[in-house]
Amino acid sequence: MKKIVALLVVFLVVACAKEKQSISRIEGKRITISDSLPADQAIEDYIKPYRDRIKEDMSKVxxxxxxxxxxxxxxxETxxxxxxxxxxxxxxxxxFxxxxxxxxxxxxxNHGGIRAPIPKGPIKTQTAxxxxxxxxxxxxxxxxxxNVHGLVDYLVTAKRAHPIAGLTIKLDKDYKLLEALVNGKPIEDGKTYHVVTSDYLQNGGDRMNFLKNPVTLEVLDYKIxxxxxxxxxxxxxxxxxxDGRFVKQ
Structure with a gap:
């Protein structure tokens, strides 16, 4: 009797193992989220103090x-x-x-990192x-x-108003480089220069690969x-x- 039961168990296991499972149908339903959905008053009451505080902070001049x-x-330049x-x-x-x-x-x-203008008038936290x-x-x-020469070449080739400070670039009417100065002095071969930028660009964003392998890197833990x-x-x-920091004559 035990042998018969054991054989039946083995048979069932083998049969189940051979049975293939497949998806016969997938159903879904579109749920539109809009202002027409009724608000949950308990949730609204809970988040109201936080919402009011954020609005107050964002509105500070x-x-x-x-x-x-x-x-x-x-x-x-802009x-x-x-x-x-x-x-x-x-x-x-x-x-630093x-x-x-x-x-x-x-x-x-980078020029593309500026996502909105600053309008004339009061500047609020929301502006930032x-x-x-x-x-x-x-x-x-x-x-x-x-790499600083590479930085200058990148800006000259891009012909785009990427924000710069401490660097002065002058081009002729055909966009050929006439002069590049760092704090009023020519770039000195063999010298290193400290460039403050964003972590996004330092990692090669906007194809600024000249920033990717610096001599040293200091992370300031400070958001722009x-x-x-x-x-x-x-x-x-x-x-x-x-002020003429990047101009074409």
Whole structure:
């Protein structure tokens, strides 16, 4: 009897193992989410204090813009681009200097990273989130003089208003390089330069591969958006200028 039961068990196991499972039908239903859906009052009551606090914080006036500033108000440099590269450099400098005892030579950001203009009038916290919605952090890459020349060549070839500070570039009418200066001096062969930028670009974003293998890299643990907010808080009226840092004659 035991042998018969054992044989039956083996037979059932083998039969089940050989049976192939397959999907015969998949069904789905579209559920539209819109304002017509009734709100859950208990959830609304729970999140209201947080929503009100966020709205209050986002509406705080931090500074003032004297004119409309956007990334297309100049050919090779723009008012908002100059502003961003200047404050990223100025806000990062004390942190970097305290850690390393060294100074920042150049700031380089990317034109596409500016996602909204700064309109004339009061600047609010929301403005910073509009201009810089990404979580990009600030890093300082130490570059060889060869890579700094590569940086300049990239900007000359791109013919685009990527924000820069500490670097002056002059082109002729045919977009050929006439002069490139770092803090008013020619690039010195054999010297290294400290370039403050975003972690996105340092990792090769926008094909800025000259940033990818620095001599040293200092991660500041400081987001560009937070640097922007801190800067806005520190000034009454932000500067809006084109100062000839990247020009075609």
């Amino acid at each position: 931090l500074s003032y813009a004297p004119i409309d500033m956007h990334k297309n108000d100049g050919e090779l 008012t908002i681009g100059n502003l961003m590269s200047d404050f990223v450099r100025s806000q990062s400098e004390p942190i 200097n305290k850690r390393t005892g060294k100074n920042i030579d150049i700031c380089l950001l 989130f509009n201009v810089m919605p990404f979580e990009n952090s600030i890093v300082v890459a130490e570059l060889t003089s060869e 958006r937070n640097a922007m907010i801190d800067y806005f808080k520190s000034v009454d009226t932000i500067p809006a200028r084109l």
